[in-house]
Amino acid sequence: STLLELNSPNYYYSAPSLYDIDSDGILEMIFVEYDINNAWRYRLVVYNTNVGTGIVENNPIVGFDLKQNYPNPFNPNTTIEFKIPFQSQVKLEVINSNGQVVKTLVNNELQPGNYKVDWNGTDNFNNKVSSGVYIYRLIQDGNEISRKMILLK
Incomplete structure (x- = not known):
C-alpha cells in the first residue's frame, strides 16, 4: 500500500x-x-x-443510454439523464468506492422514454455521503451502463 x-x-x-x-x-x-x-x-x-474502476458497460440495446451527470464535479446536487427503449423494470443506483450501493435513485417499472433524476448527495437513509468518486449504474433487462462522478465538499 x-x-x-x-x-x-x-x-x-x-x-x-x-x-x-x-x-x-x-x-x-x-x-x-x-x-x-x-x-x-x-x-x-x-x-x-x-x-x-469496476465500471461495466453492457448495453447492446439500441436506445438504452446513460448520460454523464452534470455538473461534475458537483456539490451538493447533480442531475443524471437516461433513456430506456422499452417498458420494463429499471434501476438507477449510486455506488461508493467500496462497491456498496449507497443510494437507489430509481427502482420502478418505467415506460420507454427520456428521464432526468436529481441526486442530492445523500444515502438511502438520507445521510450526507462523504466527498469522493461515485459510480452511478443504470440497469434494464440485464443490460448495464455505468459512469463516474465526483462529489466535492
Whole structure:
C-alpha cells in the first residue's frame, strides 16, 4: 500500500478524490485546498493509482443510454439523464468506492422514454455521503451502463 501525505502550514486539505479527468485510463487524485484567508481553490495532484474502476458497460440495446451527470464535479446536487427503449423494470443506483450501493435513485417499472433524476448527495437513509468518486449504474433487462462522478465538499 501507499501512503500519501500532504502538509502545508498555509492550507487545509479535504480528503482526496479519484477521477480519470483526462480519460487516459489513469486515475488522478484531487484535493480541495482551503487557505487561511478563507478562499477555496482547486488543486489537482496527479497520482497513478493503478486501481480498477469496476465500471461495466453492457448495453447492446439500441436506445438504452446513460448520460454523464452534470455538473461534475458537483456539490451538493447533480442531475443524471437516461433513456430506456422499452417498458420494463429499471434501476438507477449510486455506488461508493467500496462497491456498496449507497443510494437507489430509481427502482420502478418505467415506460420507454427520456428521464432526468436529481441526486442530492445523500444515502438511502438520507445521510450526507462523504466527498469522493461515485459510480452511478443504470440497469434494464440485464443490460448495464455505468459512469463516474465526483462529489466535492
